[in-house]
Amino acid sequence: MNDNGMFWNSSENNSEEAASAVSETLRASATWLSIYEARKSYFAVGFGLTVYSVISLAVALLIQVIALVVSPDVIEDILFLNIITPISLYLFALPVLLLILFAFGIKGEALPKKKMKFGEWMLIFVVGFGLMYIGSYVGQFVMGGLSALVGYDYSNMLESMVDIDKMWITVIFMCVIAPIGEEFVFRKLIIDRTHKYGGFVCIFFSALAFGLMHANFYQFFYAFALGLVLGYVYYKTGIIWYSVALHAAINFVGSVLTSYLADGIEKMTKVFESLNVQNTEEVLAFLGDYGLILLAEYAFVAFVFASMICVVVLPIVLRRRIKLGRKDHVLPYKRVLSASFFNAGAIIMLVVYATQFILTLISPLIGQ
Numbered sequence: 001m002n003d004n005g006m007f008w009n010s011s012e013n014n015s016e017e018a019a020s021a022v023s024e025t026l027r028a029s030a031t032w033l034s035i036y037e038a039r040k041s042y043f044a045v046g047f048g049l050t051v052y053s054v055i056s057l058a059v060a061l062l063i064q065v066i067a068l069v070v071s072p073d074v075i076e077d078i079l080f081l082n083i084i085t086p087i088s089l090y091l092f093a094l095p096v097l098l099l100i101l102f103a104f105g106i107k108g109e110a111l112p113k114k115k116m117k118f119g120e121w122m123l124i125f126v127v128g129f130g131l132m133y134i135g136s137y138v139g140q141f142v143m144g145g146l147s148a149l150v151g152y153d154y155s156n157m158l159e160s161m162v163d164i165d166k167m168w169i170t171v172i173f174m175c176v177i178a179p180i181g182e183e184f185v186f187r188k189l190i191i192d193r194t195h196k197y198g199g200f201v202c203i204f205f206s207a208l209a210f211g212l213m214h215a216n217f218y219q220f221f222y223a224f225a226l227g228l229v230l231g232y233v234y235y236k237t238g239i240i241w242y243s244v245a246l247h248a249a250i251n252f253v254g255s256v257l258t259s260y261l262a263d264g265i266e267k268m269t270k271v272f273e274s275l276n277v278q279n280t281e282e283v284l285a286f287l288g289d290y291g292l293i294l295l296a297e298y299a300f301v302a303f304v305f306a307s308m309i310c311v312v313v314l315p316i317v318l319r320r321r322i323k324l325g326r327k328d329h330v331l332p333y334k335r336v337l338s339a340s341f342f343n344a345g346a347i348i349m350l351v352v353y354a355t356q357f358i359l360t361l362i363s364p365l366i367g368q
Helices: 006-070 072-076 078-103 118-150 157-161 164-197 199-213 217-237 240-273 280-317 333-341 344-366
Strands: none
Touching (some): 006 078, 072 078, 118 217, 118 240, 118 280, 118 344, 164 199, 333 344
């Protein structure tokens, strides 16, 4: 060894290189293992949702067939139409989905809990409501184009499930049961099992599955958009009741409140058609009876347009506060995206959902 400690430095450098090589190998192994785990988790979720969808459809169809045989008139009853879905989804399909996730050993990991201020929740409600209407307009545009293309006037199935004279049914099923059940399946079950691989991908995957589950273009676009918002809320707070409340509020305004407004406007229009506008007493009586409805309609329309503007403005203004990443994520975004969709379970799910969309479109044409 010379006076400069040459041999000692060489040995020290070799040790550092060896340690670096070992560290790199361990990091590569950890990344590979994480990719494998991510692919396995998304496979189980995709496969489970496929079975969940197929079972729910089969049970719903079986219930309708039995109803047609036993009492054909019940098939048009609004309560019957609303009760089929939760029975088939949550009494039959959900237990099988849970069993599949358990069989694959895919356990949920609770998200960190973080309380949300009411003002923040309200801002997200406004954005979610605006997204719902934008998605609804897109769906109507797409279905209008398809109707013109095939020469058949497709109807929105959701409209047949709302009856102004039996609104309590809509409140129970669309504003209570649906938000709780759908948030548990598409936010709690999915995001708890996939969030550790990346926030954006798990939210996108759950929102896409939520949109596709509706199996029609009238509902797909706004369900997907709303699913992104609901997923973000749950991911950031870890408290499922925030997204349940948001889902319920949007459903209430979008189904119950709009139904009452539409019914009031329809009645007002019929009266207005027979109104003698030259008669001051009749005009004043008309305004006294329907003035509040007219103001409510104008206020609601203004809120809809304001909420759609907020969809564009608020994300830009609050962009620094909208973050989906956490330090515990070890996989790059592209790797997670590949693992989430390029696996047999997710591919089967997409194929089955696409088949449902096609069947929804062609089944009314068969009877023509």
